[in-house]
Amino acid sequence: MKATSTLLRIGGAGLALGLMVAGGTASARDLTVVSWGGNYQDAQKKIYFEPFSKEIGKPVLDESWDGGIGVIAAKVKAGVPNWDVVQVETEELELGCADGFYEKIDWATLGGKDKFLPAAVSDCGVGAIVWSTMLSYDADRLKTPPTSWADFWDTTKFPGKRGFRRGPKYSLEFALMADGVKPEEVYKVLGTPEGVDRAFKKLDELKPNIVWWEAGAQPLSLLASGEVVMSTAYNGRLAGINKTEGKNFQGVWPGSIYAIDSWVILKDSPNAKEAMDFIAFASAPANQSKLPDYIAYGLPNKEAAAMVPPALQKDLPTTQANLTGAIALDGAFWVDNVEELTKRFNAWLAK
């Protein structure tokens, strides 16, 4: 009898403790901001998270993620999400906005929609950066610089392997450009079944020479080690590594594809008010204009973009000279087609 009652007492104490812990974490969670990690998030910490935390006199937690609408869906459907503000890519913004995963943005606190680039404005999100995926190479190794996607495909003129992001997104667009499709017509061609076949056929040519990468830091190390002669890469990382490690990596702007990442607030966030204030803080010209000091991303707030010194302007995707021949990522196309094309892409890879 005594043994049983001791056991019950221990069990009861355990249960009470468990409830206390659960209760403790559910209440009063600090504002949690989620971004893409790496040196980009380090910069954000310095110019957004820490100053904002000082301003409200409360801690701001930050986490990093690797994207995927499934992650957002799981958080929101669990009830009260444990993230508040998340930086998302174009498709996650469109998908999540249509499916009701995000709170609506209060554009009045941001000073109105016309302060931003039109592409950075959405009901559910505020543009945070403009970034490009582009052809890149190590200028210290390649004496004749490649200038187009046709050069990227030309393995006799430029012998060696090529780095490519694994997945249909960007691969199909760049393949069509290499096949002679004008950048501004890429999505029109890709919208037809023949266009998709054409892109895969062009990829066939290069397949034996491709090293596939997945994380944004990989193409840089592939280029640095000489594993590949050219690779697709993100422009901010290129400029970043040139500055920090003294590399001479160059990118080709014509034929590059730019996209906008946005801040969103997860549905039913317990800190929605602070979250909105944070986005306003991170979008204010005085704060946002500091970003290019750290990493070469374009700024969606027009006033902030105008405050960037000319020396830094030349590396930004939003600079007029860099926009010539570049196209915007078509989020709607990929929202519709990513699943089917990924299935086909995986089958093509396994062939």
Added chain:
Amino acid sequence: MSGSPARARVSALLLVAPLFLFLAAFFVWPLVMMITVSVTDGTVRQVMPETASSIRAWDGSGLPPQEVQDALIADLRAPSEQMAFGDAVRRLNSEVSGFRTLLSRTASAVRDAPAGQPIHLAAIDPRWGEGRYWQALQRAMPNYTDRNLLAAVDLKRDTEGSITADVSANRVIMVRTFTIAALVTLLCALIGLPYAMIAAASTGWVRNGMLLAVLLPLWTSLLVRTASWVILLQNEGLINKALLAIGIVDQPLQLIFNRTGVIIAMTHVLLPFMVLPIYSVLLGIPRNLMPAASSLGASRLRAFWHVLLPMALPGVASGSLLVFMVALGYYITPALVGGAEDQMISSVIAFFATGTANWGMAGALGLILLVATTALYLVYGRLSRSPNMVGA
């Protein structure tokens, strides 16, 4: 203790109750959920109840009769919960690409139209004039479906409902997953057994050093270990530089971004799971058995073959099982050091789970993997004829 057997049984049950609760909550329940989500459908039905009941009678040829179209319009007009509508759209779009834009355009056009006026769906978007969108809608209505399970093994139902081949590579990737896991297990056993034997036979700092060499990597992040293999194996990496310097090869060997790199890195990462079970079994073998065998005239090889190895085999068996099971789920290592032909099934599951929130598909692939693994485990259990193989 009062000593009554019934009471003792109750307290024994209470003692293991937390374990059972834990297993039920974190193992059985998710497993049941995974299986359920891969075969249930009803998300479309939930937001389009009228369409569901009127489209059932349609024979699937041409375009559905006007009342089905009217039912769809009525359903779109009725306010529905945004998240539930999103689930339905995601389900439809995963079957026919383009449903997402089609439905959002149609829904907003229908909601904006004045109440009494007749609406022609094909006028809002010409895609409503194509049969395949309606057929997809009809196929999405039942509460249960086999499409995820079929798609997981590269099959689908055509418009007549018979099963045909689908364009995907899941079967190839699944076979590849098992091949890589088996190869890694074999290599781990070949390296792990001698290693554990030497470690168990030695004493003092040698043994400590050898164990530390196994344990230290185990405490290091998987990502760090994989990344260091990238540094070692690349064309201008340490290994190739050394080989070139001593003149064994005159061209760098391709050791990374192919199967070789994946096998090397995974074998290293998983080796502790092989060495530790073998080592613990070896420790339990009395040390005087080998001298006893040689005192009876057995050569050292014979003593090893007939005495030590059979007694060490349970350790090898449980180590192999452990390594094989863990290897099946790998995807970070193949993603970083493998090429396109070395990706394993987990990367496909991750794409569906996090990339497109198609949890039905992720669940179906997981289920197929689980079934295949269980089947292998049963075969293995039959072959090894050991009554308690996991515990070994």
